[in-house]
Amino acid sequence: MTPFHLLDAVAVPLDEANVDTDQLAPGRFLTQPVFAELLLHDRRFERDGTPRGDFVLNDLAYVGAQIIVSRRNFGVGSSREFAVLALPAAGFCCVIAASFGDIFYNNCLQNGVLPVALEEQAIDTLLRALRAYPGLHVCVDLPSQTVKASSCGPYPFSINAVRKRCFLEGLDDIALTGRYSGQVAAFELDYYRAFPWLN
């Protein structure tokens, strides 16, 4: 995983709630490797493949955006990691939303995509600012756990301390768990003695 400290980048306002995993990565594409057009494919493209001009991700004003700002329940739905992997494939490494789907949130943490949950009021302000000033930069500061954009913020956000350390150091879970292999072995010995039918 690439370490994540501070991100200062263009943000795109996706002003809707419940952006679900089926929209983020439609089921029919899950047999092939992730590709740049996967993210929100059916929202971004017509059936013949031409980009939909009225969809905000296709708006040239937000070109080069690395952050998505959206509303409640972003990533609600299935466990498909494609819904997260589609983000970096399209250039995004951070989603700021009012809340997240539970599995999606965890999958973000596994893939170096920072999920930032802010109060609804902060989201309102950010979305308004991003629409009023397309191309506006948003600054996500992980060490201080704050989000700022021009005169908006700073807004604090929370993140599990272990996860934060993994992001800052670019550590992943496998590396972390490696330090506990002795404990796992001891646990198994005791566990299968107590529950032999599970062995």
Add this chain to the structure above:
Amino acid sequence: MQPKTLVDKIWARHAVSVLEDSDTLLYVDRCLLHEGFWWNIIDALKARNLVIRRPGNIIACADHFVPTTDRSSGHAGIADARRRELILRLENEGRDLGVQVIGMMDPRQGILHVVAPETGITQPGMVIVGSDSHTSTHGALGAIAFGIGTTEAMHVLATQTLWQALPRTMRITVDGRLSSNVTAKDLILTIIARLGISGGAGRFVEYAGPAIAALSIEERLTVCNMSIEMGARAGLVAPDETTFSYLAGRPNAPSGANWERALAYWKTLRSDEGVRFDQEVSIDGSSVGPMATWGTSLDQTIAIDQPIPDPAIEPDTSRRHAHERALSYMGLRPGDRLYDIPIDYVFIGSCTNGRLDDLREAAEVARGRHAVVPAFVSPGSRSVKRAAEAEGLDRVFVDAGFEWRDSGCSMCAGANGDSLQPGQRCAATSNRNFPGRQGPGSRTHIMSPASAAASAIAGHIASAHRLKITA
């Protein structure tokens, strides 16, 4: 001693280590995988030169891409070469790696969440994870069970453990009794409509109370299955006599002296008297009626005889916009009665409602009547299919004009190619009504098997009860 919840008890028994900020290294009993993500997980494992720590604890089952027609042609009958390749990868690599493989032609084949309970793989007190969000289903037998992504699944294969934040708990007590014309599906849809799609956010939900105790295991599986749709990580029901008699004699259940030992342990798996949950909710079971979704998220659910609410009365702006977008996507207007909405298609099956009781419930409605729109039934597993055929349900469906197909995830997510045409409206017994879920532009109404069968007969959204009134 401090009283504990059922979740706390199972959690504590599986905690290998607890870190700062209460992250737990949790031991995993069983990991359930399907061909949809098998290849991603194994590729990731190989890329890191990792091996599977306990292959016997891993179950790999073909369900997402398998065709629901022409199963007798075997793999050659899969039209799409890539899907065939991914099913074969799961079957061949799975065998080479020593995991428990349930391949497409295996007599036990079916949807993971139907197969694992019915073969006794799912047991009380276990921690079960799966590469599928509906892994929450298995909580019906008193296990902690939840869906994970492919990176976490790789971690489980390599270490048999998973890092998890300490669980936040919630108890949903369902008092009273469900009416006779109401199903477990109507109950869980009512709960989600009440709490909202993030009402259970990240929580481990224990379902309790007399109306839950009265449910069969198959009904509890339906309830726990959709826990994820209110944002919960898992849903579970404390094991009881219903659970024990369901498990007795199943192929993977303990037997002999081990059965007695297991039973003694399982009987300790209940929330202690006076224990505090992080959140408590109670629902009156007798107030539940036949329900269906009208929109594109699971909280957009109303009783089948009710009019679709007007977004204008929604005070919250973001919710009002979501409401308006859903109406526009679904091609509906406020005030439309669900009961009057014509449908194009009916799908009966899925990990939510593809079990024998579900098929019996639908067959009871279909018996002696005739579907006026295309409808098909996909049993949740090949053994469900065999059992249904043994009691003649296949004839009931076929005589009523329903297609009788093979088992798999099918049109729930359309991953195998079973999908709707743009704009088509489907009465479905599955679990998600998201835009495009059943194919680009598809419109899905989620409901019970009885209501889906009634809708096929009526040609519009219907409940079995209303069908009787108008027949």
